[in-house]
Amino acid sequence: MSAMKAVRIHNYGDAAVLSYEDAPQPTAAAGELLIQVMATTANPFDYAARAGYLAGWYAFTFPVTLGLDVSGIVAAVGEGVTEFAPGDAVFARADPAKNGAYAEYIALPASEVAHKPASLDHLQAAALPHVGFTAWSALMEAGGLTAGQAVLIHGAAGGVGSLAVQLAKWRGAVVIGTASAHNLDFLRELGVDKAIDYNATPFETVVQDVDLVLDTVGGDTQARSWGVLKPGGMLVSVVQPPSAETAAAHNIRQAFVTAVPPAGEALRILAALVESGDLRPVVSSVLPLADVQQAHALGEGRHVRGKIVLKVSA
Numbered sequence: 001m002s003a004m005k006a007v008r009i010h011n012y013g014d015a016a017v018l019s020y021e022d023a024p025q026p027t028a029a030a031g032e033l034l035i036q037v038m039a040t041t042a043n044p045f046d047y048a049a050r051a052g053y054l055a056g057w058y059a060f061t062f063p064v065t066l067g068l069d070v071s072g073i074v075a076a077v078g079e080g081v082t083e084f085a086p087g088d089a090v091f092a093r094a095d096p097a098k099n100g101a102y103a104e105y106i107a108l109p110a111s112e113v114a115h116k117p118a119s120l121d122h123l124q125a126a127a128l129p130h131v132g133f134t135a136w137s138a139l140m141e142a143g144g145l146t147a148g149q150a151v152l153i154h155g156a157a158g159g160v161g162s163l164a165v166q167l168a169k170w171r172g173a174v175v176i177g178t179a180s181a182h183n184l185d186f187l188r189e190l191g192v193d194k195a196i197d198y199n200a201t202p203f204e205t206v207v208q209d210v211d212l213v214l215d216t217v218g219g220d221t222q223a224r225s226w227g228v229l230k231p232g233g234m235l236v237s238v239v240q241p242p243s244a245e246t247a248a249a250h251n252i253r254q255a256f257v258t259a260v261p262p263a264g265e266a267l268r269i270l271a272a273l274v275e276s277g278d279l280r281p282v283v284s285s286v287l288p289l290a291d292v293q294q295a296h297a298l299g300e301g302r303h304v305r306g307k308i309v310l311k312v313s314a
Contacts, residue, residue, distance in 0.1 A: 006103035007292045008063040012052030015296040020289065023065065026100075026107040028078035033110055035090060039126035040101040041069040042295040042308040043159070049099070050296065058097050067101030068094050070108070071116060071125035072313075081110050089116040091271075093129035093263040102292060104312060114267035117274040120281070127281035127307035131159035132270045134259040135214075138236045139167055142255040143212045147172030152207055152228060155216035156192060157183035159307045160238060162282045164214055165190045170278040176210065178203050178221075183305060204228050215239065226250045282306025 006023035028034040046066045048054050070092040074084050084090065092113040094101045116125045138160075139145045151168050155161040156177030168175045169191040177192040180199060187195040196203050202224070209230040215222045218240035225235055226246060234253040235242050242254035273279035284306045287295045295308050 004104040005289070006065050007067070007289060008065050008102075009050055010063045012050065012055070014051070015293040015300070017050065018066075018293050018296065020292065023063075023103065025105050028076045028081075028107050030079040031081060031109055032078040032107045033074050033081060033084055033090070033113055034076040034078075034105060034107050035070060035072040035092065035113070036075045037070055037072040037101060037104060037106055037312045038122035039069075039071045039312055040067045040289070040310045041126050041130070042292065042299045042310060043068055043130055044299065045096060045130070047296055047300050065100040065103050067099055067103070068096060068130040069126045070094060070101045070106060070129065071122040072106075075105065084110060084113065089122075090114065091116045091125045091129055091267065093133050093259075093261070093267065095261050096258075102289060102310070109262065111262035111264045114264050114271055117271045119275055123286055123309050123311065124281055124283060126309050127159070127283050128163070128270060128274070129263065129267060130259070131307065132163050132279075132281070133263045133266045134238050134257065135160050135164040135167055136266045136270065137259045138214055138238055138257040139164055139171070139212070142257050143214070143234055143236045145171050145173055145212055148174075149211035150174040150176065150209070151212040151214060152176045152178070152203070152210045152225070153214045153216070154178050154221050154225070155303075156187050156190075156195075157305050158216060158303065159282075160216050161214075162190060162306050163279065165192055166279050167273075170273060176207055180303060186305060212236065215242070226252060283309050285309070286311055
């Protein structure tokens with residue numbers, strides 16, 4: 001079996017448990033693609049998985065190769081795959097229950113993969129799959145967002161939030177976004193109609209009667225969001241299951257979105273939106289895969305605008 005470089009963990013812990021090491025190279029089974037990974041990202045999901053916070057949700061077996069986002073080149077196709085060929089530039093979202101994108105190669109079902117937008121390089125394309133799929137699932141599938149509705153997006157400068165803003169504007173919604181002061185101009189550049197500094201202004205004092213709240217923060221922010229929704233409105237969270245009892249008491253609907261596979265169809269939609277100029281991933285910084293410990297420390301240490309990208313191959 002061929003070897004490759006990968007980042008794996010052999011036990012849960014802080015960023016120091018991330019080990020850049022040799023690992024077996026996977027092969028493409030029937031219905032799968034073997035992808036040479038050009039770039040991936042550091043996601044909050046990865047931080048939580050590494051620390052052991054998701055052990056109750058996912059039955060990981062050590063050693064675990066982390067990583068959800070993939071942008072790369074098809075190296076081989078498994079039996080039955082007809083829509084992709086070796087040499088194709090693709091992007092994909094790995095199954096969170098399996099993941100494995102912190103590696104030089106990954107084998108994924110074709111249903112998780114789409115052709116990479118030609119207008120993006122691999123570093124940009126890697127910043128799109130997981131957060132784009134999550135934002136699409138939350139706003140369009142769970143939230144049913146329609147033109148003319150008002151949506152409040154918490155953490156609007158982050159990975160999910162920055163794409164959610166663009167998707168909501170494309171849909172024709174009125175968009176309100178919360179962020180720290182230094183990101184307010186960035187939100188306006190994305191198209192936010194009303195940008196709120198959450199440190200200076202409690203959002204619930206200036207927002208009311210919105211149709212949808214997208215919660216990427218959780219905790220007290222989620223708890224304070226019930227009161228800004230109109231009756232029959234909806235609170236969708238991607239970080240913490242909203243209380244069904246609280247929702248019922250406010251005559252509000254609620255949903256918790258984990259962006260369950262397969263992602264391929266949503267990625268094809270996102271790719272078309274990129275090519276039409278309606279969507280653009282945001283890259284905050286780029287580090288080599290070998291510096292993954294630094295990437296995790298950076299992501300956990302402060303609020304990141306967009307995504308931290310890890311360059312895997314030259």
